[in-house]
Amino acid sequence: MGRDRSRSSSDSDDYHRSSRKKEDSHRRRDDRHRDSDRDRRRRSRSNSSRHRRSEGSQRPRSSRHGSDYKDTSLMTRPSVASHFGTPPIDVADFDNWVNILAKVDQNEDVEYAREKYRAFLSRYPNCYGFWQKYAEYEKKMGNIAEAKAVWEKGIISIPLSIDLWLGYTADVKNIKNFPPASLRDLYARAIEIAGLEYxxxxxxxxAxxxxxxxxxxxxxxxxxxANCKRIGILFDKLLSTPTFHAxxxxxxxxxxxxxxxxxxxLNDREYEEIMKMVCKQLDKPIGELVHQVQLSYICQTGENGMLNIVNESGEGTFPVNVNSIQHDxxxxQLIRSEIIARRSxxxxxxxxxxxxxxxxxxNIKRPYFHVKPLDYPQLFNWLSYLDFEIRQGQEDRIKILFDRCLIPCALYEEFWIKYARWMWKTYKSKSKCREVYLKAKTHCPTSLNLVLSQSGFEEAAENFDEALKVLDTFRREYPGYVLLELRYLGILRRKAEKEGGTASEYxxxxxxxxxxxxQASPNLHSFYSLKLARYHLKSRRDAKLAQKVLKKAVSVDQFNLQLYSQYVDIAYTSESMTELxxxxSFDLALDSNLRLEDKVRFSQRKLDYLEELGNNIQAIEDHRDYHYNLLGQLPDSVTIRTRFINDPNRATLQPAAMPPQQPPPMVYAPQMQQPAMNMMPMMPMQQIQPMTYMNPAQPAVQLTLIEPTSSTM
Known part of the structure; x- marks a missing residue:
């Protein structure tokens, strides 16, 4: 059919405009997703440790890794959903697509409509209503085979969608002279796949x-x-299946x-059991309880070619006589009572x-998919429900619940990760786990946690090359994640250790x-430097080289307290380091441009080290003088000053003599000269009124100066 050029042009323009809007909105969303560390840090997950390289230094790094380097157990997560955040989704993009597809339904260009439907459903495969609209469009255009293919693709995408199954079966039933056996197979498949859905x-x-x-x-x-045994089988299954209308x-x-x-x-076996019991109760043989009869019916041909029974004869009806049996x-009554008792x-x-x-x-308020975020109670309810079913241990019900959950919760990476881990623990099937991760990427394409989880799964299965490939693929599309870089290096190191090789230089x-x-981001530069220093120290046992890395990092980030602390800790804990x-290492921090309060802390650590492990008493005394000189430079308002002024080495702490609101007056006690021979002091030292140090920001303490007792010459 010809295409309406004016309409198609308008639709095409709308589509391209919406596509550009979609790309721009996705780009802005991805930037926000990577840059909003402070907001994401509220989520208690590994994703909160995300760093991002500066815009000027970002570049794809996959080419540098070369081609040579091409969760095995379920840990029950506590039922606390406080870590859930808003999923990265562009609602405007979804709304634009809905408007485009509304115009597509009126367009007679089949290829154009297929292009739009396929593009939308590849991004939002859980929208069962649009699968149905797509199939109906193909049917309207006379493409029955294509309509069936659409139904099948929809079923594969949302196997638990009852509406999709019913739409599919209704469409098939309307096909004239469709084989009942094929429709029965379709119902059987639907029951097997979605029958446990609540x-x-x-x-x-x-069915x-x-x-x-x-x-x-x-x-x-x-x-x-002709019999109803299949009906009996379906009823028996339904009576044992928890459903909403059970x-x-x-x-x-x-x-x-x-x-x-x-x-x-009934099936033959159960019928025989019940008949034996009834014959025994009535004390009669089965021949006296069953009689041959002939039944008459008025039949009529239905719209789909199947015959049915009507109450009155009329145009198109005909009589049918059927041989059957009837019970006494x-x-x-006894047979039916026994059947009902067993089913009860x-x-x-x-x-x-x-x-x-x-x-x-x-508590499930929205069992269908939508781009709008779910509220906290529903997320918490799904997580608790999954934990409950896992404790029950019925694998079929657990799998069904996961599949149900991942329709409304498809945009939440936590549920996909939980599903994949349970799948691996339960079935040990690599293909099934990979299928879960593949579906997850459709709904959460920008999720770093999903990528880390998938790479961990592949590595746990000893597929190191596949684990590296997963990370490399994500990095090319979404560069700038620190955790991804660290995981990549960790996989290389563990692969080398596993295979007995060495990847140290790499x-x-x-x-x-x-x-x-x-280099353009001092904080990120320091972060990687700390990791490299730790690698030198722990993996290569080279403390000197670790300190060299940190010292170089200090020249870029001179105010990073963590660099100095790590530098000192390496020297303090390494057996190869001398006292010098x-x-x-302490002097590096003390000679730096750190704040005075930070220098005081390092100075105190150095003094403690010298007192505990130092061998040069002169160095101890010299640094003590330096330390107290440093303390004297602290303003009175600094909290750390109180701690060091109230040093037990300088004063004895005693309870305050008076309440804080009424401090006693300070008494000045001048330094007394050594008394002459046979002369007693003018007043005993223990009677001197103690000095009270008051800090408004700290609890009142009283400092009593300790003086040597005068001896009589």
């Missing part, structure tokens, strides 16, 4: 209704094999049982299962490159 009652009842229609069609055609299913079963002979509904009324036990067990899940189910080159690229090395 809202699947309509699907079960549709039962279809089997009932098939039974009537066979009955009207005079088939001797309380009403036993009543439906009883109503249906009362309309037919029991042997048509007394026996029939199954029903009661199922109701208990429903009851323990009802608290979770009632790891060092990567660290040096990262440090060089971050430790003293020099």
């Amino acid at each position: 809202q699947s009652d309509r699907l079960w009842l549709e 039962i209704g279809f089997e009932r229609a098939v039974y009537i069609d066979e009955l009207c055609r005079g088939s001797s094999k 309380p009403s299913h036993l009543e439906r079963y009883v109503q249906y049982l009362n309309t037919i002979e029991p042997h048509l509904l 009324p007394t026996a029939l 036990k199954i029903y009661e067990r199922n109701m208990k299962e429903c009851e323990i899940r009802s608290g979770f189910e009632i 790891v060092l080159n990567q660290y040096e490159a990262l440090i060089k690229d971050s 090395d430790v003293i020099q």
Whole structure:
């Protein structure tokens, strides 16, 4: 068909404009996603440790890694959803697509419409309504085979969508002379895949209704094999499945049982057991309880070519006589009572299962997908529900609940990671776990946590090359993540250790490159320098080289307290360092441009070291003088001053003599001369009024000066 040029041009312009808006909004969103460290830090996850290289130094680094370097257990996460944040999604992008697809439905250019539908559904595959609209569009354009293909793709994308299954089966049933066996297979597939979904009652009842229609069609055609055994099987499964309308299913079963002979509904084994029991109760042989009869029906051909039974004859109807059997009324009552008693036990067990899940189910307010974020109670409820099912240990129900959860929660990486870890622990299947991660990337393409989790899974399965490939692919599209760089280097190191080789030089080159690229960002430069220094110290056992790296970093970031602390700690803890090395490491901080308060702390640490481990008493005394001189430079308002002025080496702390609000007057006690021989002091030292030091910012303490007792010459 020809395309309406004016309409298509307008739609195309809208599409390209919306695409540009989408790219711009995604770019802004990704920048916000990477740069908003302070906001993301509120989320208690590894993602909070994110750093980003400066814009000027960012560049793809995948080419530097070369081609040679091409969660195995479930840890139950506490049911606390405080770490959930708003997912990175552009609602305006979704709204633009909806407007475009609304115009597409009116367009007769099939290829154009397919392009738009496919583009949208590849980005938002959980929107079952648009799969249905897409299939209906293909059907409207006369493309039945394409419509069926769309239904199948939708089912693969959202296997638990009951609405999608019902739309698919309804579409198939409307096909004239469609083979009942094929439709039965479709229902069986739907029940197998989505039958455990809590809202699947309509699907079960549709399947039962279809089997009932098939039974009537066979009955009207005079088939001797016509029976309801498939209906009985479906009802038995439904009565043992926790669903939303489970309380009403036993009543439906009883109503249906009362309309037919029991042997048509039960399987042969159960029917024989019940008949033996009834014959024993009535003390009669089975021949006296069952009678051959001939039944007459008025039949009519339905719209889809299947026969059905009507109450009155009319145009298009015809009579049918069917040979059947009937049970003695007394026996029939006993048989039905026994059948109901057995099903009641199954029903009661199922109701208990429903009851323990009802608290979770009632809190599910949005079981469908939408780009708008879920509120905290619903996220918390899903997480708690998953933890509950995992404790129950029923694998089928756990998997179904994960699949249900990941429809409304598809934009939350936490649930995908939890699913993949459970999948690996339960099935040890690499293909299934990779399938989970593949779906997760569709919904959370910018998630660093997902990439780290997937690389961890591949590494745990000893697929080191695949783990590196996962990181490299993400880095090319979203560069600038520190955690990704560290994970990459960690995989290389662990791979070398596993294979007995050495990747030391390669790891060092990567660290040096990262440090060089971050020159414009002192904080990031220091971060990588600290990591490299730790690598030298722990992996290569080279403390001197570790200090050299830190000393070079200090020249770039002169006010980074962590660099100086690490420099001192290396000297302090390394066995290869001498006393002189430790003293020099302290002096590096003391001779720097750090704040006076920080220098006081380093000075106190140096004094403690010299007192505890130093061998030169003169060095101890010299530094003591330096330390107290440094203390004297502190303003009175600095909190740290009180701590060091109240040093036990200088004063004895005693309780204050008076309440803080009424301090005693300070008494000046001048230094007294040594008394002459046989002369007593003018007044005993212990009677001198003590001096009280008051700091408004600290609790009042009283400092009593300790003087040597005068001796009589």
